[in-house]
Amino acid sequence: MSEKKKSAWSPSSREIERRKTRRAINRKQIIIAVLSSILVLGTLALILVTSPGWESVKRTFFDIKYGQEILPLVAKGLWINLQLTFIGGAAIGVIALGLALLRTTKSPTLTPFRFLATAYVDIFRGAPLILIILLVGFGVPALGLSGVSSNVIFLGTVAVVLTYSAYVAEVIRSGILSIHPSQRAAARSLGLTSGQTMRFVVLPQAIRRVVPPLLNDFVSLLKDTGLVSILGVTDAVRAAQINASRTFNYTPYVVAAILFLLITIPMTRYTDRAIRRRTSAQNSEGAI
Amino acid sequence: MGNVLELSAIRKSFGDDLVIDNLSLTVPEHTATVLIGASGSGKSTLLRCINLLETIDDGQIFLDGLEISDPKINVDEVRRKLGMVFQSFNLFPHKTVLENITLSPIKVHGKSRDEANAHALHLLRRFDLADKADQYPDRLSGGQQQRVAIIRSLAVSPRLLLLDEVTSALDPVLVNEVLSAVRELKGDGMTMVLATHEMGFATQVADEVCFLESGAILERGSAQEVLHNPQHIKTQEFLKRVHQAGRL
Numbered sequence: 001m002s003e004k005k006k007s008a009w010s011p012s013s014r015e016i017e018r019r020k021t022r023r024a025i026n027r028k029q030i031i032i033a034v035l036s037s038i039l040v041l042g043t044l045a046l047i048l049v050t051s052p053g054w055e056s057v058k059r060t061f062f063d064i065k066y067g068q069e070i071l072p073l074v075a076k077g078l079w080i081n082l083q084l085t086f087i088g089g090a091a092i093g094v095i096a097l098g099l100a101l102l103r104t105t106k107s108p109t110l111t112p113f114r115f116l117a118t119a120y121v122d123i124f125r126g127a128p129l130i131l132i133i134l135l136v137g138f139g140v141p142a143l144g145l146s147g148v149s150s151n152v153i154f155l156g157t158v159a160v161v162l163t164y165s166a167y168v169a170e171v172i173r174s175g176i177l178s179i180h181p182s183q184r185a186a187a188r189s190l191g192l193t194s195g196q197t198m199r200f201v202v203l204p205q206a207i208r209r210v211v212p213p214l215l216n217d218f219v220s221l222l223k224d225t226g227l228v229s230i231l232g233v234t235d236a237v238r239a240a241q242i243n244a245s246r247t248f249n250y251t252p253y254v255v256a257a258i259l260f261l262l263i264t265i266p267m268t269r270y271t272d273r274a275i276r277r278r279t280s281a282q283n284s285e286g287a288i
Numbered sequence: 289m290g291n292v293l294e295l296s297a298i299r300k301s302f303g304d305d306l307v308i309d310n311l312s313l314t315v316p317e318h319t320a321t322v323l324i325g326a327s328g329s330g331k332s333t334l335l336r337c338i339n340l341l342e343t344i345d346d347g348q349i350f351l352d353g354l355e356i357s358d359p360k361i362n363v364d365e366v367r368r369k370l371g372m373v374f375q376s377f378n379l380f381p382h383k384t385v386l387e388n389i390t391l392s393p394i395k396v397h398g399k400s401r402d403e404a405n406a407h408a409l410h411l412l413r414r415f416d417l418a419d420k421a422d423q424y425p426d427r428l429s430g431g432q433q434q435r436v437a438i439i440r441s442l443a444v445s446p447r448l449l450l451l452d453e454v455t456s457a458l459d460p461v462l463v464n465e466v467l468s469a470v471r472e473l474k475g476d477g478m479t480m481v482l483a484t485h486e487m488g489f490a491t492q493v494a495d496e497v498c499f500l501e502s503g504a505i506l507e508r509g510s511a512q513e514v515l516h517n518p519q520h521i522k523t524q525e526f527l528k529r530v531h532q533a534g535r536l
Binding site: 182183185186187188189190191192193196200201204205208 | 336339341363364365367368370371372374376378379380381382391392395396397440441444
């Protein structure tokens, strides 16, 4: 490797001129961006505020005083959503990894499990989550199995885990399949068994590659935990619903939406950054 | 001095494409056999067959007298005795240089981490790469990566080393550092089968040169015989083309 040269030079008059031109172009672009933003956003705001129903909408959806009053109740509900997300997320990670490995295995012993894993993924990826929640939430207690909890939070979590494990398994599987066969060939030529090759060579690379899409699924998971409210779990959505139907004021829904956004927007921003980093890292990887 | 490798009338086809055609070859211990031939002549496939990465359609492969083309054989055990270096290096990008080298000694050969590290560092020092031990492969030049790949295959002390056009992906300046590493192995008495386009290098290391054409060995002999006094018209044509490309 050659030593980096230190840059010690004073720019030529041509370069100074070029920089001045670039600055001028930049200024012009900023002015255009600001003007166009004011025009578009201002028009939208104007349409909203001057609409005939604005006053009543403001009263029923954006009642700030009422919003402050019910904020603790909705926030308490959101805590349920967060717990559900993290506990469910951990379970999903483990189950999805197992499913992905089963679906990619060529082991003859595991053949029946490979079929079962494929059927599982097909079913739970294809059925609407809300149906699974209803089926598990109302169906399982009806079975009257001893030892199975009929706690709605537990059953709601199970339903979400069942569905998301299928999604996440497919993401992990696509990561496994994206690892070039030459990596497997290199590992096998060193005497590693197919299991060792998966564990030490393929899976670590595959997981790294699918972290951004998995973060995406994590954000969706947090939002979709709101669906367990249909079982009567007092999460943020349910808390908002109870209060809204009591007062006929919909501000609680807006409060719940804002609380969800406060968590999901930073997460999606972070995911986008992770994807960008991943892409630029891959570009510098070259032939490998 | 026994034969490390014996190929007896092996065949391999991909669909209708016959890639290895009734090929026999013997590689005595401590010798280097160099495979030359145009792209698509079957050199890489032959090496992959020896390593059991491809299953042959007919014939037999013997390693130290044991038939490894027997379907009942444990392929993982066979591969422990073979080293393979690929054209595209195939280092593990998520592992450091040291981890790349010690993975197989630790996980396959049951060495302790300390023992494996010490041996790896010894090899890295020998090939002037000691300062790269903790780097990731993408920080290394192509020549350095390929030398790491060679060390990785050496770390398990293989009976036979298979080198598949190990310099084809490198620029001319980097080719030399890799070739001198291979020359050193030859000096150590490592038994090798190499596919290469570097004819000068072939002359230096080959005990036997085989010219492959459409999956068969058309001409074989010492480097002097095959490379400098070829008998077969196809060998002459091939060498002329290589010569025109400035590689002899």
